Amino acid sequence: MATGAADTSQEKVLQCEETIIDVTDVRDPKWAPECCIYKVPKRLSKVKEEPYTPKLISIGPVHHSKDELKDMQMVKECYFKAFFLRTCKGQKEFACIIEKNKDKICNCYAPEISQRIENENFVKMVLLDSIFIIELFMRSNREEDENDYILSKPWLKDGIMQDLILLENQLPFFILDKLYQHYTSNPTFLELACNYFFPNKEMRIEKQVKHFTDLQRNFFVRPTQKPGNPIEHRHSATKLDMAGLIFQKGGGEEKNRHLLHVEIQKGNKLLEIFPCFNCSWLLHCLPCLKKIPFLESMQTRLVIPHFVVDNKTEDLFRNLMALEQCHYPNEAYICNYILLLDFLINSKDDVELLVEEGIIVNSLGSNKAVADMVNKLGHEIVEKNSYYYNVAEDLNKYYRNWWNKNMESLKTVYFRDIWRGTATVVGIIVLLVTVMNFLRPFVFKHI
Structure with missing residues (x-):
């Protein structure tokens, strides 16, 4: 009996030893201080995958081996060859710069990307992609060449530019700058990049740029308000309009650059004491009365700079929001803006109102398409704080005012x-x- 029990126990030990997981070669994934290029979180890519995926050209290691992007490899090599035919420097000089900074470059990528990098091909890949980008930017800064493969075709030029701003399709900005400085320093690489992405626009970059997605984010001037708590559900634009709120397009700023400067301009202080002076229903019914300064000054306004919506808007903002979710969770002002817009827009009627007021410039053609796009942009976005907390609270306070709510019913039923x-x-x-x-x-x- 005892011998049989001992044999059974020994078999159990052997079975346990066979199922033990070998973790000797597993490395603890760590976020390096330089990390700034990420794989888009699955919770975001599952909402919609296409905006994060390059369609024409791969840059960096994430999409390097995809067969559908290999057609542009020959174009990269042609630009690469043209660059070194024009310069007196050799490829090895540039490759040595990359080799010296290889660890720093790898640290710029999230652990799930850097662990898959093959060292023997990494330097070649970075060299080819970097020189292609430098050559492309330098050509775009000169007069257009009718024979240039990319710049002579607007659809191709625009498609390449769109691919270069995707979060997963990036090289660290510092290595591009170092390679460019080895060739020339006038103009600077930052000036060259700004001229490529934002032609004929004055750019003031106040912080170090990490890559082209980060450069796009730096284009937008951050809100002037201090961040507060995350905003909760607020009322739609049409409801606020019925309650007497005036929607006004922000004017005088450079197109789209001050997009995030949303603010409430409260009416005369008498309105807080005597809310019955809110004559928005009368102004809505008889617009000619808006010329009377006293009545006009009594109204509360939500001032929003105009927002151009076209077929590139969704891709841009999805990648900017993915970058903020991964790298700027405490300063996610792009996410804050989109979520505020998401609360204001619930249906095509809200979009129609904002289009009529000149706040939204709809190049998609359909107001419903704009409403769907804005609503889906906010899916799976985690908001840690919001630069528009005070704006949202003022909107909520305005809508809860008993007189304003009565004015909503009055306008809806009797003064539509x-x-x-x-x-x-x-x-x-x-x-x-x-x-x-x-x-x-x-x-x-x-x-």
Whole structure:
């Protein structure tokens, strides 16, 4: 009996030893201080994968081996050859710069990317991609060449530019700058990059650029407000409009650069004491009254710079938001802006209102398409804080005001348009005349 029990115990030990997991070669994944290039989190890519995937050209290690992007490899090599035919420097000089900075370059990539990098091909890949980008930027800074394979075809030029801003399709900015400086320093590589992505626009970059996605984020001037708590669900643009809020396009700023400067301009302080002075329903019905300064100054406004929506908007903002989710969780002002816009836009009617006010420039053609795009941009976005907390709280306070809520019902039922408003005013006059006629025998009987 004892011998049999011992054999059974020994078999169990052997079975356990066979199933032990070997973890001797496993390295603890760590985020290096230089890390700034990430794989888009699956929770974001599952919402929509296409905006994060290059369609024409691969840059860097993430999409390097994809067969569908190999057609542009020959173009890269042609640009590479043209660059070294023009310069008196050899390939080895540039390769040595990359070799010296190889560890720093690898540290710029998230652990799941850097662990898959093959060292023997890495230097060649970085060299080819870097020289291609430098040559492309230098050519775009000169007069257009009708024979240039990329720049002579607007659709191809635009497609390459779109691929170069994708988060997964990046090289660290510092290595591009070092290689460029080895060739020339006038203009600077930052000036060259800004001229390529933002032609005819003045750019002031106040912080070190990490890559081209980061450069795109730096294009937008951050909000002036201090961040507060995450904003909760707020009311749509049409509801706020019915409650008397005036939507006004921010003016005087450079196109799209000050996009994030959303603010509330409160009306005269008398409005806080006497909310009945809110005559938005009357201004809505009779727009000609807006020329009266007193009535105009009494209204509360939400000032929003105009937002151009076209077929490139979604790709750009999805990659900027993915970068913020991974790298700037405490300063996610692009995410904050989109979530605020998401609360204002629930349907095509909200988009229509903002289009009529000049706040949204709709190049997609369909207001419903814009509403769907904005609503989906906010999916799976985690908001740690918000630069628009105070704006959202003011909007909520405005909508909760009892007079403003009554004004919403008044506008909806009786003053929706000039005809219904006119009929309402005529009805009130008829009612007053009828009451006066009824009371006349009693009031004036002794006169």
